Amino acid sequence: MAAVPAPASGPLHGLTVLDLSRMLAGPFCTMVLADLGATVLKVEPPFGDMTRAQGPYAEGDELKAYGGYFQSVNRNKQGLVVDLTKPEGAEVIRRLATTADILVENYRPGVMERRGLGYEQLAAINPRLIYTAVRGFGDPRTGVSPIQDWPSYDIVSQAMGGLLGITGPVGGPPVKAGPGLGDTLPALFAAVGTLAAVREREITGHGRFVDVGMYDAVVAACERIVYQYAYQGVVPGPEGNAHPLLCPFGIFPARDGFVALAAAPADHHWVLLCEVMGRPDLGADPRYAHNTDRVARQSVVLGLVSEWTGRHTRAELAELLGGKVPFGPVNTAESLFDDPHLKARSMLQQVEHPGLDRPVTIAATPIRFAGGAEPVVRRAPLLGEHTDAVLRGCGYAEEDIARLRTAGAVGGVSDAGSHPPTL
Template sequence: MAAALQGVTVLDLSRILAGPWSTQNLADLGADVIKVERPGAGDDTRGWGPPFVTRTDAPADASGPDARDAAYYFCANRGKRSITLDFTKPEGREVLLKLVAKADVLVENYKVGGLKKYGLDYATLAAVNPSLIYCSITGFGHSGPYAERPGYDALIQAMGGLMSITGEPDGTPGGGPQKVGVAVVDILTALYATSAILAALYHRTRTGEGQHIDVALLDVQVATLANQASNYLLGDVVPGRLGSAHPSIVPYQPFACADGYVMLAIGNDTQFANFCDTAGMAELAKDERFATNAARVRSRNELVPLLQQRMLAKTIDEWCTLGNQRNFPCGPINTIDRVFEDPQVQARSMRQQVQSDHYGTVDLVANPMKLSGTPTVEPVAPPALGVHTEDVLAELGLDAQSVAALRAKGVL
């Protein structure tokens, strides 16, 4: 079956995570994503290791991205074609303009104004290709007093409020603000960027018009404060840190068991009654202090110690088995290795092994979107630096002599 974005060409001028994650989504949906990288260096994440994946086709004396690429790079670049191009040089800019003329989408994450000095801003490129969809991903957006500042995920987690609600409360062991264990703002920004690009493509099918998309990490972080933002805006409550507990649902947090920890995620009063009955504490579900979720939130400090004492009586497997049998959500707190050993994760084919001409056999995480009519494409390993340069330039009509001349000038 044809992929949803078959026939769509994307120029990926982005680096690191937010931009590449978005363009990887587009590649998974069938777009031809051409990753434009710096000659001799490539995407910064190629060097963000260890761990590294060694190129199987590298000469013995090769170094840097000619010899190996960091595992980090592999998380956000599958299914793309890589070319090297120095578009800061006039000859490189001319090549990029030829690519722009044929492209449907361009994604970049340079600082505001970073591409304008090379004549590669939206206004200039829209004159070359009026139907171009040009997506800019920045820390703070193209307007406002912070527009020209660089933005990084951890900085935005701090400024956007996420770290104020993540971590153990002050005055407790390990208390203090924490960032999330993955660059969640980058990833969420990538998903918003992907949605915006798809919306712009749909708009273009109706009007033929391209447009500029301005996606900012800080905007995304504020938008995804979700219920915590609503609690403040509508309830005038400034949320604080509760560790892994939930501000609006109780019990909804980790509990120590006989051999480790489980996550108990009670979502309604029926589940709480089921849990209490299973735990031999049926009277708690009838106690006016705990009978409803609102009451449990108010009486959190009384209830949690009672539950914690009882949870120590059984093992992780025992509680998880009982949860499945008695209909209350309870699961293990898995390490990453156990995640990929989980039978549900395996059944959903979230780990996929692919063959690469440049890296041998590599394991990748699958795209989680399951489309019945236009499924995601079979995964392809991320490209080695510049391996598609000749192919892409040939598609533009450049012959071998022209390519060799560009290489001699350091453009490729």
């Protein structure tokens, strides 16, 4: 079905994904699949995914087809515009779904069913279809929730899932995590569930409905707070930069910033740290011999370590501790661009951007395969850039495409008329 060539590489090459999702959770899931070689068809409404207009825009970008947000999570995808609210548009999706392997959407329950595009409706025409839903509070097919119709965003799932409740200064108010973990954690679970269903289909020949609730995913990722309460009746609160069960394990001051240091739970790391600190007596002191002893005296231990780290720069600490004790500097975005590890791992990739005469940089996939090539990153599509080509690829004649465009059922850049800018 794929009409626009995709890289003939990657373990998911040959799989076609209909991406009807928007914002971050769904697109991040399909981004993972695209990075692994699947042909992902990014289906957008006529006005586009809302993230197209959210920037940030690079200096000199007068076109403003999309900003960094959209570019980052929609790379390696093909773009088409289909208006699902029109019967003709819904019919286009049904036709694409007849040969697709996977469909991903993140609408609220019932939306797709009202358009004739629910799992059962599409599975009737393609029993091999794997249908993945990422919703705020799950889907009634897998468990009816009293709040299943509530809308949700990253901040809501972070809050309800317990993440905010343990983040922030000790005794202070909850603080949200900087990145959109309330979206990206569910996205990763959804990608894993989707690939599990692909494996199952190899055995059974049948697809599966895959459901991930954003709230559920954050609870799963915050698993420690669950067993702390279940085992000890403890209700964890904001933890600051320390760990309630490990010591020393957290963030410590340096002369020019901060560093992360984890000399626990392995007690030999504590001994090594004490030697580097010039305090072998602490490493031999039975009051601090085991992690549980140090947790019981956490304020003293953290004070001793902080006093020592604060006398050194991050570079000096890296020289003293690197390779001996789990350690790393607290990086900023600027320092990431100069990091030799990230350069060696090709983790920051340059990609073309419409409207610019220079490439931009986005984070690449961390998934690597021994003997495999460096990941290929292609820019995100313009709005509906591949509409005509994809429709031709699934059997639509030129007059059919023209009819659908006239009806407003499909749209975007037309290769019979205007063209995307030359890059």
